[in-house]
Amino acid sequence: MTLRIEDYALIGDLQTAALVGNNGSIDWLCLPRFDSGACFAALLGNKDNGHWTLAPKGAGPCTRRGYIGESLVLESVWETRTGTVKIIDFMPQRDTAPDVIRIVEGVSGSVEMSGTLRLRFDYGSVVPWMRRTDGHHLAVAGPDSVWVRSEPDVKTWGQEFSTRTSFTVGEGESVAFVMTWHPSNEPRPTLIDPYDALASSLDDWAEWSRRCRNGGQYREAVIRSLITLRALTYAPTGGIVAAPTTSLPEELGGVRNWDYRYCWLRDATLTLGALVMAGYQEEAGAWRDWLLRAVAGDPADLQIMYGLSGERRLPETELEWLSGYAGSAPVRTGNEAVKQLQLDVYGEVLDALFVAREAGLPAQQHAWELQLSLLGFLESKWREPDEGLWEVRGPRRHFVHSKVMAWVAADRAVRTLEGHRSLHGDADRWRTMRDEVHREVCEKGFDPVRNTFTQSYGSVELDAAALLIPRVGFLPPDDPRVIGTVDAVREELGTGGLVRRYSTDSRTVDGLPGGEGAFLACSFWLVDALRLTGRVKEARELFERLLALRNDVGLLAEEYDPVAGRQVGNFPQAFSHIGLVVSALALAGEETAG
Numbered sequence: 001m002t003l004r005i006e007d008y009a010l011i012g013d014l015q016t017a018a019l020v021g022n023n024g025s026i027d028w029l030c031l032p033r034f035d036s037g038a039c040f041a042a043l044l045g046n047k048d049n050g051h052w053t054l055a056p057k058g059a060g061p062c063t064r065r066g067y068i069g070e071s072l073v074l075e076s077v078w079e080t081r082t083g084t085v086k087i088i089d090f091m092p093q094r095d096t097a098p099d100v101i102r103i104v105e106g107v108s109g110s111v112e113m114s115g116t117l118r119l120r121f122d123y124g125s126v127v128p129w130m131r132r133t134d135g136h137h138l139a140v141a142g143p144d145s146v147w148v149r150s151e152p153d154v155k156t157w158g159q160e161f162s163t164r165t166s167f168t169v170g171e172g173e174s175v176a177f178v179m180t181w182h183p184s185n186e187p188r189p190t191l192i193d194p195y196d197a198l199a200s201s202l203d204d205w206a207e208w209s210r211r212c213r214n215g216g217q218y219r220e221a222v223i224r225s226l227i228t229l230r231a232l233t234y235a236p237t238g239g240i241v242a243a244p245t246t247s248l249p250e251e252l253g254g255v256r257n258w259d260y261r262y263c264w265l266r267d268a269t270l271t272l273g274a275l276v277m278a279g280y281q282e283e284a285g286a287w288r289d290w291l292l293r294a295v296a297g298d299p300a301d302l303q304i305m306y307g308l309s310g311e312r313r314l315p316e317t318e319l320e321w322l323s324g325y326a327g328s329a330p331v332r333t334g335n336e337a338v339k340q341l342q343l344d345v346y347g348e349v350l351d352a353l354f355v356a357r358e359a360g361l362p363a364q365q366h367a368w369e370l371q372l373s374l375l376g377f378l379e380s381k382w383r384e385p386d387e388g389l390w391e392v393r394g395p396r397r398h399f400v401h402s403k404v405m406a407w408v409a410a411d412r413a414v415r416t417l418e419g420h421r422s423l424h425g426d427a428d429r430w431r432t433m434r435d436e437v438h439r440e441v442c443e444k445g446f447d448p449v450r451n452t453f454t455q456s457y458g459s460v461e462l463d464a465a466a467l468l469i470p471r472v473g474f475l476p477p478d479d480p481r482v483i484g485t486v487d488a489v490r491e492e493l494g495t496g497g498l499v500r501r502y503s504t505d506s507r508t509v510d511g512l513p514g515g516e517g518a519f520l521a522c523s524f525w526l527v528d529a530l531r532l533t534g535r536v537k538e539a540r541e542l543f544e545r546l547l548a549l550r551n552d553v554g555l556l557a558e559e560y561d562p563v564a565g566r567q568v569g570n571f572p573q574a575f576s577h578i579g580l581v582v583s584a585l586a587l588a589g590e591e592t593a594g
Contacts, residue, residue: 002326003027005248006551006567008043009065009074010228013091013098014235017244019043019571020074020089022062022552024055031144031181032098034234034241035261035308039146039181041124044247044331045322049124054087054102054177056080057114057166066553070223071205072231073198074553083109085169092197093204093235097189100179101197106169113169117179118162119146123319123333127161137163145184151176151194213279216588221547224554225577225584226278229271232574234308238286239263239294240271241308243558243570249328250516250559250569257328259335260558260570262305262314263290265345266389267575268352274581276359288356292367295349299377302349304342304391305335314338337391344389346378347405347412351472354412357420368416368423375413379433382406388456389465390501397456400445401465403437408472410434438474442481451484455502462492463502464522467529477532486529496562497545498523517559517568520546524579528586536590543583556580 008019008027016036018029027042038044042051055062056078065076073090084107091100104113117137119128121144128141137148137156150156154167154175169175176194208230215222232241246259268291275284294310295302303312316336324331350371357363388399410433417427444457455463466485470477477483493500498518523546530539549560551567556576558569 004566005325005557005569005571006555007061008555008571009067009089009551009553010231010244010555010572011072011074011089011091011100012231012244013094014231014233015094016091016098017231018091018100019245020076022065022076023053023060024062024076024087025051025053026089026100027051028245029100030244030261031146033308034232034244037122038124039119039121039144041120041322043245044319044325045124047118048120049322050118050120052100052102052115052117052179054104054113054115056085057112064552067224067227068202069206070209070227071202072227073201073205077107078111080109080111083107083111083171085111085113088198090198090201092192092201097180097182099192099197101194102177102179103194103198104169104175104177106171106173108171110168110170113165113167113175115165115177116162117148117165118160123322123331125319125321130158130161130163140184143184145182145186147180147182147188149178149191151178211279214588215278215584218547218584218588221550221554222278222581222584225580226274226280228555228572228577229274229574229581230283232572233283233286237293237309238283238290239306239308239310240267240287240574242267242305242575243573245570246333247322247328247331248325248557248568248570251328252326252561252564252568253328254515255328255330256516257324257330257332258337258570259314259316259333260573262307262335262338263294264305264575265291265295265302265348266304266342267578268348269355270578270582271574272352272355272359274578274585276355277585278581281359281361284356284359285361288352288361289364291349291352292364292370295374296370299346299374302345302374302377303338304340304345305338312338337387337393340387340391341384341396342389342391343378343382343384343386343402344399344405346374347408349374350409350412351405354416357416368425371413371416372425375409375430378406378409382433382437388463390463397459398444399456399463400441400453401463401468403441403445404469404472404474407434407437407441407474410437411473441474446481450488451481452488453481453485461503462489464489464493464499464519464525465501467499467522467525470532471525471528477529477534482529483533486526486533490526493522496560497542498560498562499526517561519559520549520556520573520576521558521579524576524583527579527583531583531586531590536587539583540587543587546580546583 041049062076128139243260247257250256316334322331385396455461557567557571558573
């Protein structure tokens, strides 16, 4: 039986992550990086595509589960007829090799445990050769090698190209399993002690979480989202992936299945702002530095997304041997949208760097020159149509959000020059551009009859991205056009009290069949827009409804299907958790001000 997306929890080591089901099965893990091939891919196929199940024999979902304190160490508890047992799952922050550690602890009585380890490299397509050596199970295929051991050693046997285990754990007893990956041409890494690793992991996360400086009544939700964002960070470079998964569908059984294991520039400002607001200056600086490295070069070559280290080539491929989550095919790796023209990203980059400067992050000497170069290119291109921030695969249009972000780019340049007289630049030039963009958007992107900004020039469709207009400062929150837009988006794009990105009723916009759920980041944008326009009570009510959509361990996917009553899309989604943090901190500020 296919688990729901929200039945999974996340563990990770700041370089990759795994999804652990409430049935004790790890069904997704890419090694050694987020964007590597998966060795457990049952999430997108079936058990033959790789998984690691460990649970009481014959048991179903765990009785309860949660993270230990403010950490990414997962504890799942089963209460059975014969006793109670818990499994602690985590991935310690690595020195060299990635480890997955599973510790079984007897709580009361006596419980018979059963386990199946089925490794399948390259997204479930490669069956490794397994053998036992030095008390370990060793799996090798091509470039991949995995060592698995238990302490103490328990009964195991091979069956159907997998390793099975059976043992009984009593009160006060424990069995620890350690799985370690490394390149097959290199010697086995140094063994780690699973219990020392557990203590260190809990200490590391506790120390990191203590740095969160605010959150008010929503601190629990804020810190869980910040921990999730931290888990989605590729520590060697500071890049933050949109999600650790690929091809989890935006519509069950549909084709809107994309690879999100990359870093999107559209997330730049909101991510950096959320980290700064919560007190994580170091992480904000690492993201800013990743951003500067990724976008360096010819401004004409700016992409909407990059790889973990700033890689530019992300070719899209379909994995035909995987049936897809709940039959939602195709399964894709890579993302063809990387080739799109999205003019809004220029505004996102300049806004993020403006926020970084105003937050007091240590200046990078070349950053201002890079910003001027990007702005100079945008000055010559902003009048052109593009694909927009939602990566539509239909025809290019004059998307209003793209134009608004061009205004943001010019505005931030003007404000930077006005606030930092030592920097060189022609402020009058950028004022002229700012005024011209503003005038055109208000003339061509606004429908005076319906009193709302539209998705693109001359269109009747709406776009939830228009909710950002007051936040970026394009118009003040009390402007009638802003209030009209908020009301129109709420009315026309609302679904089950949440918000869709845009209408998918017609394929003319995005060129794809089928629909999608409510977009959770956009729903948080509505929270912010309601708050900014003075409707704080309504904003808080919507925010708390969104909080209730989190799963039992506090995680959100990309979207929510209000009809099916379940999460959809890649999981967990950075954009959703960024929106949660920003909205929570803003509402906490309202509470303090009140």
